[in-house]
Amino acid sequence: MARKKNRMGTEVNAGSMADIAFLLLIFFLVTTTIASDKGILNVLPPKLDPNNPPPEIDLNARNIFTILINANDQLFVEDEYGEIDNLDEDIKAFILNFGSPSEEGTALYNSLPASLKALSARDPESSDDPGDAVVSIKTDRGTSYEKYLEVFDLAKKAYFDIYAARVNLSTDEYRALTGKTDAEQSLIDRGKEGLPMAISIAEPNKIGGN
């Protein structure tokens, strides 16, 4: 005991060490910007080959859900002045309409959970089959990016909602699937099966921009 007391005198005072460390810590806390690589994934169509123009495909107008956003950020959904509020529900109802499904479409319909079957209106004026349904977003050059992204986001949400409901997950859980393990990959594939995400971004009109 006595020996210990003698040593005490030679000890370096480390009491302020914590303060110094705190100072450094706060510096790094303030300067840190945690890089976020989150965003909405989009795959652009391949470039046009002048020698080999894409085949003209005649899609029935009822199979295309057109969303126009003009230079004043106003929405025209299926040729009517539209609101953004229920857009995702409208898109879901359009995709799952099953107006006159093919054989595969009928099989797909039978495999859907009851919550999605309820959305199917079987309206002959709307999409024939989820495999044929296309959501088309067209903007003007003067449309703001913010509005475009909002609409694109909702179109994605409609598809993800459907995928997630098919595999009994919440939409957030489905989106967080990475496909790193086979189990996750099979969940992703089961959600998407027979229901391609068909969101078409049309070339913008030359209105309101440069």
Added chain:
Amino acid sequence: MAKFGKKTKAEVSIPTSALPDIIFMLLFFFMVTTVLREQEILVEQKIPQATQLQKLQKKSLISYLFIGKPKNSGLYGTEPRVQANDALVQVPDIVQWVNQERDLLPEADRPGITISMKIDRDVKMGPISDVQNELREADARRILYASIGKVDQD
């Protein structure tokens, strides 16, 4: 009760000798996770909000394009400009930039190159579609509209 009172009188001191170590541990954590910004952003960046965010698995595949109004409007004007790496580029030069970025990746990863587009929310669709056309030309078709999460109202 008397005994109880006695006990409280005893000197209670929390040992603080481990405190610097704990703080240092936190400090090292932040030092390691910090990504110092190696490039100066020359254009305005007010990233829009969205809900359907996805995370990319391989960060090494991502290259960044920044689009927005130049911060230094006296020098670069007020029209939206595109920044790649640390300089403003003209739209037709994007193809060349993409090819340079692609060459930096290992051969197997090259088709999977993803362009993260960090676009200011005030930019109009016209310049964006020009950039997208160039990206199609360069065959870098996977793009990511960088956005931050929105809190759902419902």
